[in-house]
Amino acid sequence: MLVADDEAMVRAGVRAILARDPGIEVVAEAADGHEAVDAVRRLRPAVALLDIQMPRLDGISAAARIHDELPGTAVIMLTTFGEDEFIGRALREGASGFLLKADDPRELLTGVHAVAAGGAYLSPKVAARVIAGLRTGRMAGGAPPRAALDRLTERENEVLALLGTGLSNAEIAARLHLVEGTVKAHVSVILGKLGVRNRVEAAIAAHEAGLAARPRH
Template structure:
């Protein structure tokens, strides 16, 4: 059972998210909070697997709460669920070490995908956020691109194929179908790529794939 703490200052939003999560028998909302400080206290009390945080909440905001939780409870994955998609928010959230950044306008299925990814130690960004972030990264300087190509050169040809598809946002199942590999084999390749390139999660791997030119523009 995946245990979740839900933090949002709007009761109606909490009710809607709770309803989405209730559709998955493997997910349980163990506590709710209306601000960042209450979310931290709920995490201390219930020790969940994942905490869902809104950004703008009274008192302690979501990003400050995320930073505090990453310091105090690094074993608890943090997923940001918000209306606001400004680049500054996304950048700060990723610097805090969150495992996901979702927009409230996203497909409800994305929320469950993000929660499962967080529990598995992976990361998930709302596709709109990911496209914009990766577009920014594609325009990075030549020195970063050269460094990325040098790092990727350490991989085997098959690992580079997998990394290229990670860069498109493909799931392990999608990669397996594209490369005629089992999902377990793809998962092993992804783990090896993250380990060899000293990356923390799939988001960083996707960024590196774009920097190295493994993903075609457009």
């Protein structure tokens, strides 16, 4: 994975946390957004961990480029800033995860594994803000129209419902007795039909449509 932050001490601290897990390998570091995007282009890591405020190219803009050019790399935002504006922008621009630097270090390890497995991950503090934002309309961000949801097949609705509960592709596959590759294909079709950029936005759509609360089997 890639670790990008303009503060060397923060990068060192993150690497020290990640080194606790033998299943995670840091293949590169970056001190700004441009370096991060270039490193992802060269190395194609499974996960890119990006700070939001970096010189030359901020983390959210870097996340958008990675999502558009290199969708095989999942992006997690790791930042001091937990304001709704940053969370909403990051998720709309393709981030699959959002963590705060004040979170428990175990959240970092959990988040990396979750997005590497094709899932999405919000730390509990961030998830609480997203839920509150949905309830008040601050983070609605334009829900997919009902017609878009109606275009989903029965199987796609089942996948979306489980995706809305935060399950990874492998977990959805096990629940629906499918192979993981089939679930991945369904997720890609769902994103296209709903006109959303990532799993997090699809999960939000599932909640707004009332699907996540009643997954079908």
